[in-house]
Amino acid sequence: MSLAAIFTVAISLSLVGSALLIKQGVSTATAEWKGNVQLLVFLQPKISPTEFTAVKDQLRQLPAVKSFSYVPRAQAYADFRRLLANQPDLVNAVPESAVPTFLRVSLVNPAETRAVAAIFQGQPGVDTVNDNFSAINTITTVSNVAQTVILAIAVILLVSAAVLILNVIRVAIFSRRREVAVMRLVGATNSFIQIPFMLEGLVQGLIGALVATGVVILVKSFIGYAISHFKMHLLQGFVLTSHNLIDTIAVIVVAGVVVGTLGSTIAVRRFLSA
Amino acid sequence: MIKFENVSKSYSKGSPAVKDVSFEIDRGEFVFLIGASGSGKTTLIRLMVREEKPDEGTIWVAGKNLVTMPSWKVPHFRRNVGVIFQDFRLLPNKTVAQNVAFALQVIGKPNRFIATQVPQILRLVGLEDKMDRFPHQLSGGEQQRVAIARAFVNRPLILLADEPTGNLDPETSWGVMNLLERINRTGTAVVMATHDVGIVDSMRRRVIEIDDGRLSRDQVRGVYGLGV
Numbered sequence: 001m002s003l004a005a006i007f008t009v010a011i012s013l014s015l016v017g018s019a020l021l022i023k024q025g026v027s028t029a030t031a032e033w034k035g036n037v038q039l040l041v042f043l044q045p046k047i048s049p050t051e052f053t054a055v056k057d058q059l060r061q062l063p064a065v066k067s068f069s070y071v072p073r074a075q076a077y078a079d080f081r082r083l084l085a086n087q088p089d090l091v092n093a094v095p096e097s098a099v100p101t102f103l104r105v106s107l108v109n110p111a112e113t114r115a116v117a118a119i120f121q122g123q124p125g126v127d128t129v130n131d132n133f134s135a136i137n138t139i140t141t142v143s144n145v146a147q148t149v150i151l152a153i154a155v156i157l158l159v160s161a162a163v164l165i166l167n168v169i170r171v172a173i174f175s176r177r178r179e180v181a182v183m184r185l186v187g188a189t190n191s192f193i194q195i196p197f198m199l200e201g202l203v204q205g206l207i208g209a210l211v212a213t214g215v216v217i218l219v220k221s222f223i224g225y226a227i228s229h230f231k232m233h234l235l236q237g238f239v240l241t242s243h244n245l246i247d248t249i250a251v252i253v254v255a256g257v258v259v260g261t262l263g264s265t266i267a268v269r270r271f272l273s274a
Numbered sequence: 275m276i277k278f279e280n281v282s283k284s285y286s287k288g289s290p291a292v293k294d295v296s297f298e299i300d301r302g303e304f305v306f307l308i309g310a311s312g313s314g315k316t317t318l319i320r321l322m323v324r325e326e327k328p329d330e331g332t333i334w335v336a337g338k339n340l341v342t343m344p345s346w347k348v349p350h351f352r353r354n355v356g357v358i359f360q361d362f363r364l365l366p367n368k369t370v371a372q373n374v375a376f377a378l379q380v381i382g383k384p385n386r387f388i389a390t391q392v393p394q395i396l397r398l399v400g401l402e403d404k405m406d407r408f409p410h411q412l413s414g415g416e417q418q419r420v421a422i423a424r425a426f427v428n429r430p431l432i433l434l435a436d437e438p439t440g441n442l443d444p445e446t447s448w449g450v451m452n453l454l455e456r457i458n459r460t461g462t463a464v465v466m467a468t469h470d471v472g473i474v475d476s477m478r479r480r481v482i483e484i485d486d487g488r489l490s491r492d493q494v495r496g497v498y499g500l501g502v
């Protein structure tokens with residue numbers, strides 16, 4: 001038994017598990033976000049009724065537009081106060097009359113956001129067009145990069161864990177070389193000689209996996225706590241089910257057993273061959 | 275029981291250790307294997323237990339062709355052959371009884387069988403009152419008796435001994451030889467590699483002499499030196 005080997009397995013599998021949790025959370029969240037891509041067409045304060053009707057007619061005619069609704073000033077101001085509730089100074093500095101009215105537009109296909117935005121940008125009576133699509137894209141890209149980096153580190157650590165286990169088993173074989181020689185001499189079968197060493201590797205991988213399981217459970221509850229506590233608006237869709245957790249734990253346990261068995265099998269093959 | 279047919283063996287580096295050797299040893303025989311240091315005696319014994327495979331020729335031991343035997347069958351084959359060495363090869367952290375029992379445990383014998391066999395074989399080698407000693411608490415001769423008990427507890431048909439008296443003084447050596455002779459009388463073939471002139475000359479058993487890897491003499495009731 002080696003603490004170093006168990007520790008390395010535990011750390012690398014914790015990373016694997018966390019990366020998997022993030023991946024699952026992000027994919028649920030982006031599915032949610034993508035259905036929620038919205039265009040906000042902000043209107044100039046002095047928009048004329050003709051200009052306003054022209055914009056609405058155009059929205060009605062565009063096949064890319066699923067639906068839209070007008071947000072009057074009172075509601076826009078209420079939304080503004082609610083969203084920035086944790087910044088009272090800013091809220092109090094902005095009078096209701098300074099908040100622009102806007103049209104909230106839902107699209108059939110989020111990929112068309114840019115094209116639709118371009119149509120309304122610069123229309124008479126339209127101030128600016130905002131979309132939250134690029135923000136979602138940024139989050140997806142960042143999380144993809146983060147997952148790749150975490151998984152790469154985890155794989156390197158897993159390989160070193162296998163090498164550490166290989167060495168532990170090699171030392172175990174060396175320290176029992178007299179017994180092994182006698183066993184061979186009197187006709188013990190290869191499996192009888194090898195299985196205890198293989199089991200030792202497997203058990204170390206398994207213990208590491210159990211430690212990592214604990215870490216991953218902590219990570220999951222931390223993520224849930226962080227999202228609800230800090231009311232991160234865009235992360236509301238980041239939901240981790242217990243199903244996600246069970247899948248992740250299954251991967252961790254299998255990976256731990258594989259790493260432990262692999263390390264000890266190589267050691268047995270190389271240092272215990274007849 | 276043991277049959278070598280034109281057997282040659284060379285290690286990866288260096289000249290051949292065994293060259294074109296043929297002989298046959300019958301059930302219950304007692305055979306001395308003699309020859310100068312480096313002539314190939316240990317190599318012959320290693321060939322007899324499939325620790326090495328010959329480059330050429332065929333080897334039969336206990337009715338099995340060792341050249342064609344797949345390696346997974348080697349462990350079961352070895353249960354028919356006991357081996358002892360000059361350096362005893364006992365496990366230092368086990369008692370006499372545990373050393374003997376270990377040989378039975380690792381081939382899956384039931385505990386009840388082990389519990390009856392171990393004291394019986396230790397009585398045979400005259401160590402029944404030293405069962406709970408550790409190897410370092412025994413003389414060289416006693417340690418070799420433990421090794422013989424371990425090799426013979428499974429009642430093999432063949433006992434191979436590589437210079438079993440090489441580390442012992444003459445008087446102790448005779449004790450070991452008497453034991454080997456008693457084992458031989460139970461019907462077990464004994465093949466013993468040795469440099470001990472006195473033992474070979476006074477036992478008057480079959481002598482196979484190896485000279486630089488070649489069989490140079492095979493004599494019934496032989497002696498160590500030629501022309502005696």
Ligand SMILES: Nc1ncnc2c1ncn2[C@@H]1O[C@H](COP(=O)(O)OP(=O)(O)OP(=O)(O)O)[C@@H](O)[C@H]1O
Pocket residue numbers: 285286287288290291309310311312313314315316317318
């Ligand atoms: N594992 C090995 N690798 C390479 N060469 C070896 C090996 N074992 C033995 N030899 C060589 O094979 C030849 C025969 O060696 P072997 O040990 O069979 O002789 P021996 O008759 O038992 O000698 P001794 O009486 O000293 O024990 C020697 O030349 C030796 O150097």
Ligand SMILES: [Mg+2]
Pocket residue numbers: 315316317436
């Ligand atoms: Mg030798």
